[in-house]
Amino acid sequence: MEEDDFSLCVLDNARKAARAVSRHYDKLARRIGMTPGQFSVLVTIHKYADATTAELAERLSMDRTTLVRNVALVERKGLVASQLVQDGRSKQYRLSPKGEELLNKALPLWRRAQADVKNHLGSDEFLRAIDTLKRLSEL
Amino acid sequence: MEEDDFSLCVLDNARKAARAVSRHYDKLARRIGMTPGQFSVLVTIHKYADATTAELAERLSMDRTTLVRNVALVERKGLVASQLVQDGRSKQYRLSPKGEELLNKALPLWRRAQADVKNHLGSDEFLRAIDTLKRLSEL
DNA sequence: ACTTTTAGTGTGTATATGCACACAAAGCTC
């Protein structure tokens, strides 16, 4: 075991990074009563209006059942409205006016968080980092 | 809002990457009744025997209260034994024989998971990726 | 000695994550 270098553990490092990044965005998101995960969901619903549950999960590379709960959460908060599709199985989602409003309040904070990271890493490294994260997501 | 490129969102990408990596390691860890997070904890306790709660949390870049629950979990499973420090406040942790045994069973799986990632990214990119993740953790 | 501060720990609550499973509707096969 001593020959194993756990400081190179991808799992550890990926989770640590996600925790650190989440904490950073969380500090800003809390000011307007949101969590980082909810922001992601709102952005995706805004971008892909009328997408179904499974489509949204696909976009977010998230387990469908995880998304079900996350969407239910923002729906309870009145940020998202759902609508049944004809066949009676699927649901479609849209931001409510309240959801649009909150998203607009969140945007400046998001831009600041992005800028903070870019500052920390440097512009070149920033783009490389995004690319690296995308590669890891394809795993 | 339309000028914002959310595909460059560090939060999204970091969380997606962590989810993908976690899923990959999880598939292997489940075979021996472990979760990826528990593996991390066991490795750290093995490496830093007799460390206290706060020290372990520091090593794992994890919130202390999160670690309390994670350690309690592996302790209930009989993988870790705790011991009070003299002053009656701190606790120290050590792997139990059962914990050592399970860790040894986990190591080949961990090595395979690491190799999978290295294969996916390529050796150079692998090291860059680790470095990038570490930089993000410092945020 | 008493008070205050500091350090270390644990709990309540809310959120996030995903596997196993169950359910429901549509389509297909015969």
Add this chain to the structure above:
DNA sequence: GAGCTTTGTGTGCATATACACACTAAAAGT
């Protein structure tokens, strides 16, 4: 049209994550 498969959805359970808060004991200040 009865049975099977496929597709889309939601729940039960276990785990993970962290902020706000409370508790306890040592240490420091007066």
